[in-house]
Amino acid sequence: MTEHPTKLVYFAWVRERIGRAEEDVALPAEVETVSDLLQWLKGRGEEYENALQYPDVIRVAIDHEHVEHRERLAGAREIALFPPMTGG
C-alpha cells in the first residue's frame, strides 16, 4: 500500500532521543496502523527503542491531526510522533 516515502517528524524528547527531527521512510506493507508503526520503528535501533520504550505515552498526528494508535496509516503524507503536550 504505502510504497511511497512517508515523512516522519519528531518533537521534544522523542526528537532528542531519536536524534533527528525528521526523516523519510518507506513503510513495509504490513505496517498498517499507528501501533504497527511504533512497533516497527522500535526495531530500527537503540535510539528508537529508547524513544519509544513506552509506546502508550507517545502521541501521534497524521497530516496535522491527532489520531489514536488504532488509526490506519493509509494515505498519510506526514506522521508526527511526540510526547504529551505541555503548552499554554
Next chain:
Amino acid sequence: MPASFQPDIRIQREDFDVNAEIARLSEGRADIGAVVTFSGLCRDEAGALSALELEHYPGMAEAEISRIAAEAIERWPLLGLTAIHRFGKIAPGENIVLVVAASSHRQAAFEAANFLMDYLKSRAPFWKKEHRVDGSTGGWVDAKEADDQAAARWKSR
C-alpha cells in the same frame, strides 16, 4: 446567533500587547458587552528557572488551535476570539499565551476563554523545556493529568 467570523490565531516568537489585542477586537464596535482575556506567563519556580524553551509543531499548532477556536465559536455566541501562543526561549515574567474572547454578555466570554485554554493545554502541539539558573537543563516539563481532566469536563456539558 451572531454572524460567524474567523478567529484570529497567531503562533509567533514575538511578545504581544494585551491591551492592543483587546482594542483590536473591540474598537469601533458597539455590540460587544464583555471581553475576557487570559494571559499565561512564565514562572521562575521559586528562582530556579532562568527560561522556558517552547518547541512547537509548525502548521499543526495553527491548525489545532483553529479547530479548538472553531468549536468555541460553535458552542458560545461569541463576537470575537483571539489566541496567540509564543514559541522560542521565554524568560520568567514574560508572556507565553493569550486568549481574548468577546461576546454580548460575560458568561459566554468567560466560558469560551476557559474552554479554549483547557483544550489548548492538552491538544495544541507545544512542549516546554526548562533551563535552570545554575546553567543545567531541567528537562522537559511533564504533562499534568489535571490538564487532561480540565479538558475532559467540557465533554459532559
